[in-house]
Amino acid sequence: MDKTATSVEQYMREHGYVWGPEPEMYSPTSGLYTYGPTGAGLKRNVESVIRQAFVSAGFFEVETPIIAPRDVWEGSGHLGGFIDWVIECSQCQSTYRADKLVEEKIGVHAGNERLLDIIQEHQIRCPSCDGAFTPELHPYHLMVRSDIGQRESYSRPETATMTYLAFHRYYQFFRKRFPIQVFQIGKAFRNELSPRQTIVRGREFTQAEAQIFVKPEEEYADYFDPLQFTEAATFVPNEGDSQSLTSQQALDHKIVSKPAYLWSLLLAHQILRDMGIPADRIQLRQHARDEMAHYALDAWDLEVYTDSLGWIECCGIHDRTDYDLRSHSTHGKDIQVVDDQTQEAFYPHVLEIAFGVDRPVYALIDMHLATETVKGEERVVCRLPSHIAPITCAVFPLVKKGELPALARQVHQQLLAHGIVSLYDESGSIGRRYRRVDEKGVPFAITVDYDSLEDNTVTVRYRDSMEQDRVSIEWLAAHIQQEAA
Amino acid sequence: MDKTATSVEQYMREHGYVWGPEPEMYSPTSGLYTYGPTGAGLKRNVESVIRQAFVSAGFFEVETPIIAPRDVWEGSGHLGGFIDWVIECSQCQSTYRADKLVEEKIGVHAGNERLLDIIQEHQIRCPSCDGAFTPELHPYHLMVRSDIGQRESYSRPETATMTYLAFHRYYQFFRKRFPIQVFQIGKAFRNELSPRQTIVRGREFTQAEAQIFVKPEEEYADYFDPLQFTEAATFVPNEGDSQSLTSQQALDHKIVSKPAYLWSLLLAHQILRDMGIPADRIQLRQHARDEMAHYALDAWDLEVYTDSLGWIECCGIHDRTDYDLRSHSTHGKDIQVVDDQTQEAFYPHVLEIAFGVDRPVYALIDMHLATETVKGEERVVCRLPSHIAPITCAVFPLVKKGELPALARQVHQQLLAHGIVSLYDESGSIGRRYRRVDEKGVPFAITVDYDSLEDNTVTVRYRDSMEQDRVSIEWLAAHIQQEAA
Numbered sequence: 011m012d013k014t015a016t017s018v019e020q021y022m023r024e025h026g027y028v029w030g031p032e033p034e035m036y037s038p039t040s041g042l043y044t045y046g047p048t049g050a051g052l053k054r055n056v057e058s059v060i061r062q063a064f065v066s067a068g069f070f071e072v073e074t075p076i077i078a079p080r081d082v083w084e085g086s087g088h089l090g091g092f093i094d095w096v097i098e099c100s101q102c103q104s105t106y107r108a109d110k111l112v113e114e115k116i117g118v119h120a121g122n123e124r125l126l127d128i129i130q131e132h133q134i135r136c137p138s139c140d141g142a143f144t145p146e147l148h149p150y151h152l153m154v155r156s157d158i159g160q161r162e163s164y165s166r167p168e169t170a171t172m173t174y175l176a177f178h179r180y181y182q183f184f185r186k187r188f189p190i191q192v193f194q195i196g197k198a199f200r201n202e203l204s205p206r207q208t209i210v211r212g213r214e215f216t217q218a219e220a221q222i223f224v225k226p227e228e229e230y231a232d233y234f235d236p237l238q239f240t241e242a243a244t245f246v247p248n249e250g251d252s253q254s255l256t257s258q259q260a261l262d263h264k265i266v267s268k269p270a271y272l273w274s275l276l277l278a279h280q281i282l283r284d285m286g287i288p289a290d291r292i293q294l295r296q297h298a299r300d301e302m303a304h305y306a307l308d309a310w311d312l313e314v315y316t317d318s319l320g321w322i323e324c325c326g327i328h329d330r331t332d333y334d335l336r337s338h339s340t341h342g343k344d345i346q347v348v349d350d351q352t353q354e355a356f357y358p359h360v361l362e363i364a365f366g367v368d369r370p371v372y373a374l375i376d377m378h379l380a381t382e383t384v385k386g387e388e389r390v391v392c393r394l395p396s397h398i399a400p401i402t403c404a405v406f407p408l409v410k411k412g413e414l415p416a417l418a419r420q421v422h423q424q425l426l427a428h429g430i431v432s433l434y435d436e437s438g439s440i441g442r443r444y445r446r447v448d449e450k451g452v453p454f455a456i457t458v459d460y461d462s463l464e465d466n467t468v469t470v471r472y473r474d475s476m477e478q479d480r481v482s483i484e485w486l487a488a489h490i491q492q493e494a495a
Numbered sequence: 496m497d498k499t500a501t502s503v504e505q506y507m508r509e510h511g512y513v514w515g516p517e518p519e520m521y522s523p524t525s526g527l528y529t530y531g532p533t534g535a536g537l538k539r540n541v542e543s544v545i546r547q548a549f550v551s552a553g554f555f556e557v558e559t560p561i562i563a564p565r566d567v568w569e570g571s572g573h574l575g576g577f578i579d580w581v582i583e584c585s586q587c588q589s590t591y592r593a594d595k596l597v598e599e600k601i602g603v604h605a606g607n608e609r610l611l612d613i614i615q616e617h618q619i620r621c622p623s624c625d626g627a628f629t630p631e632l633h634p635y636h637l638m639v640r641s642d643i644g645q646r647e648s649y650s651r652p653e654t655a656t657m658t659y660l661a662f663h664r665y666y667q668f669f670r671k672r673f674p675i676q677v678f679q680i681g682k683a684f685r686n687e688l689s690p691r692q693t694i695v696r697g698r699e700f701t702q703a704e705a706q707i708f709v710k711p712e713e714e715y716a717d718y719f720d721p722l723q724f725t726e727a728a729t730f731v732p733n734e735g736d737s738q739s740l741t742s743q744q745a746l747d748h749k750i751v752s753k754p755a756y757l758w759s760l761l762l763a764h765q766i767l768r769d770m771g772i773p774a775d776r777i778q779l780r781q782h783a784r785d786e787m788a789h790y791a792l793d794a795w796d797l798e799v800y801t802d803s804l805g806w807i808e809c810c811g812i813h814d815r816t817d818y819d820l821r822s823h824s825t826h827g828k829d830i831q832v833v834d835d836q837t838q839e840a841f842y843p844h845v846l847e848i849a850f851g852v853d854r855p856v857y858a859l860i861d862m863h864l865a866t867e868t869v870k871g872e873e874r875v876v877c878r879l880p881s882h883i884a885p886i887t888c889a890v891f892p893l894v895k896k897g898e899l900p901a902l903a904r905q906v907h908q909q910l911l912a913h914g915i916v917s918l919y920d921e922s923g924s925i926g927r928r929y930r931r932v933d934e935k936g937v938p939f940a941i942t943v944d945y946d947s948l949e950d951n952t953v954t955v956r957y958r959d960s961m962e963q964d965r966v967s968i969e970w971l972a973a974h975i976q977q978e979a980a
Binding site: 026029030032033034035037039040041043044045047049050051053054061062065067068070072073074075076078079082085154155156157158161163165172175176178179180185192194197199201213214232341342343345419427429431435 | 511514515517518519520521522524525526527528529530531532534535536538539546547550551552553555556557558559560561562563564566567570639640641642643644646648650657660661663664665668670677679681682684686698699717823826827828830904911912914916920922
């Protein structure tokens with residue numbers, strides 16, 4: 011299958027994964043999307059994988075407000091720093107991000123202070139009308155203003171800041187014992203100038219961000235042992251070559267400064283594999299010095315290889331040091347803590363594992379979508395692993411007349427009662443119905459036929475192998491649950 | 496225990512359930528709260544109960560944007576109608592909601608058009624300074640403005656409107672077969688003038704709203720059979736007395752117009768019981784005519800009795816008729832559909848089951864919190880059912896020296912690896928640790944002692960009965976999972 015951003019988007023739109031930009035019924039705003047029944051189901055399953063992995067690694071979930079007043083975003087550095095520099099065409103008034111313009115036209119990645127010079131030097135002109143640009147850059151704010159209680163306020167551009175603000179509460183709750191591990195899964199907003207690539211760069215998106223608060227000088231070998239992860243991972247350091255390393259090798263090579271940081275990288279790597287992304291499509295790429303966010307001492311991205319867009323960032327793992335707690339303590343109330351033993355005051359350091367949820371959803375669809383020729387016929391199949399596929403079963407009566415539909419509905423209801431997501435379909439030939447659910451990515455298709463009326467069994471047909479089994483209705487739910495685990 | 500809104504809030508604050516108003520570190524905005532580790536865990540479990548019940552009842556989850564442009568909210572009727580009428584003190588400029596003022600001072604529930612007359616007639620004065628009110632009402636808009644893409648936009652005040660906008664997509668996805676059942680769980684925002692009662696009336700809150708699209712003239716007896724629900728429920732119709740009725744009796748009495756509407760009421764009732772709310776704390780109350788929202792033909796609330804606040808609304812079940820699809824079709828693109836058989840064009844009708852998620856969380860804490868005297872000692876215990884309790888286990892080494900902590904940590908890790916939320920605590924006497932987890936609502940406390948080193952067993956102590964069992968470490972996770980189911 012020739013996969014492009016356009017063909018993947020079209021697949022997502024046609025099969026209930028992603029619709030938009032929304033509101034389609036009115037005049038749409040780019041960067042806003044709806045997840046349909048398949049898309050929302052897949053997204054919930056991706057979130058479950060992340061949540062389960064964080065809980066198993068000792069993190070506790072929290073949930074903070076989305077909106078916070080201006081002073082919070084001054085403290086976090088977003089209000090001053092969360093800006094794209096744009097340039098306007100003097101002729102047609104189109105506005106462009108200066109860095110993207112320079113990247114596309116000249117192929118260089120330049121700092122903000124050099125952008126205007128480069129544009130003028132290379133006489134870059136407006137891509138819309140070929141007009142000249144005005145000779146200045148303007149700041150374009152990415153924060154979405156959302157006043158509440160008649161105060162100047164903004165919707166969060168990530169969850170991390172809001173998670174940090176309750177640190178003094180965690181410190182009491184966890185009885186002043188470090189490390190303190192919390193995570194939050196929720197919405198964030200960035201008013202991108204020109205959002206593209208549907209859910210890969212939406213203006214509303216979902217983040218799943220875990221934070222580890224530590225004493226700066228401690229190693230926490232008992233808590234965060236990188237050697238618990240045994241599979242090799244591909245590391246792309248900002249200097250030197252890409253290499254595949256086991257956790258032991260990565261430790262020996264001192265690929266990052268702290269074992270707990272390496273543990274965080276490998277936990278995130280494990281989580282992507284838990285979703286059903288093969289290791290050979292994942293790489294850990296270290297940020298270049300000038301690419302790092304204002305809060306990061308060191309930063310690595312987990313990138314996933316998609317057929318349509320190449321490598322895309324799905325998770326960032328940051329050594330944020332004491333930047334956040336120190337900065338918020340300067341702007342707001344001081345939440346410095348005092349060490350029990352040494353009686354010294356300090357700001358805890360933070361290691362952060364920040365997943366975007368929408369991007370792995372895109373990547374999973376992209377990589378599992380295939381066109382195959384079987385017995386001379388072409389089929390489109392989405393081979394999402396069954397534990398993550400949004401719809402687990404489809405139930406079909408062989409024909410839509412007589413007694414079969416009533417029994418098929420009963421089988422469908424029984425699966426639903428067991429919490430198995432099931433789709434009922436009685437229209438068209440069985441072959442067509444198989445093809446429809448193959449396309450949507452449903453791993454198990456169940457057909458109720460005339461034998462079912464006699465012996466209480468049904469046919470289970472497996473999406474990937476296209477093989478069939480005969481299973482008793484009594485044990486069907488248990489069989490599906492086992493197969494889908 | 497003498498439960499008041501203040502004592503429940505204090506409990507929630509001290510035990511990691513709800514903190515705020517946020518940002519506590521800066522200057523707080525009322526109506527914004529953080530769910531700490533216990534609160535967020537409980538909220539996730541409440542959402543899981545609702546999600547599981549909706550999926551089992553044949554609904555598919557969807558996820559739409561939170562923010563939409565102005566024209567959507569004109570189409571939904573919120574921009575014109577989503578207003579509180581307020582009155583200002585001529586002396587101290589304090590602003591009050593006129594309806595609440597009249598309700599509190601005179602004890603009557605009056606329509607907007609009569610509020611000013613009543614205030615003047617009864618010479619109601621400012622509760623802050625006893626000054627006179629100015630002789631006019633002003634509109635106060637409840638929508639949170641959140642411009643995106645440089646367009647006038649608003650954050651949704653409920654999820655339903657955004658769910659309706661994708662109807663034309665569901666119609667295709669579900670192959671034009673009614674009923675079409677979808678639901679959405681997500682955030683909504685209302686800029687209340689003076690939010691109170693913490694999470695019961697926050698400015699940010701979570702809704703779990705299911706929508707059933709039907710052909711107006713059909714009954715769907717196969718899909719929505721009220722008789723599948725067997726427990727009696729308390730009905731409070733807007734005329735006549737409160738009565739406890741089985742589903743058969745409710746059908747016979749024609750307590751609501753359609754069987755599918757009764758099914759919706761009883762499904763919602765079942766969901767609250769699934770959370771662990773006893774039936775004698777739940778009533779179905781029909782709205783008075785002048786209390787109904789602009790979109791509702793009939794409306795019932797599921798109310799839950801709390802010790803601190805009395806009856807609170809946790810769910811609204813509405814017969815919205817074709818109001819929404821017709822209105823959006825007038826303001827936006829037309830999504831009228833054509834009946835296969837009759838070839839007649841029509842707008843589907845909507846039955847809605849709209850849960851607030853924050854309120855059942857409050858109610859569950861409120862009703863399960865107790866003070867007991869056991870063996871002459873008082874204990875505070877939160878008796879949340881174990882399937883919904885946010886922290887399932889606590890693991891204690893008997894003493895914090897020697898070999899016990901290492902083994903206890905191992906037991907704790909093993910529980911985490913099975914996805915069981917576990918808390919590790921080694922500080923203070925065992926008695927104190929039991930009391931701490933009783934207070935937080937942790938159903939199972941596991942102690943690792945010297946015998947554990949010999950025979951690989953641990954003590955499991957049950958919060959409610961305070962009885963103890965000896966369980967082998969090998970089977971501990973399975974034992975806990977079974978007990979907590």
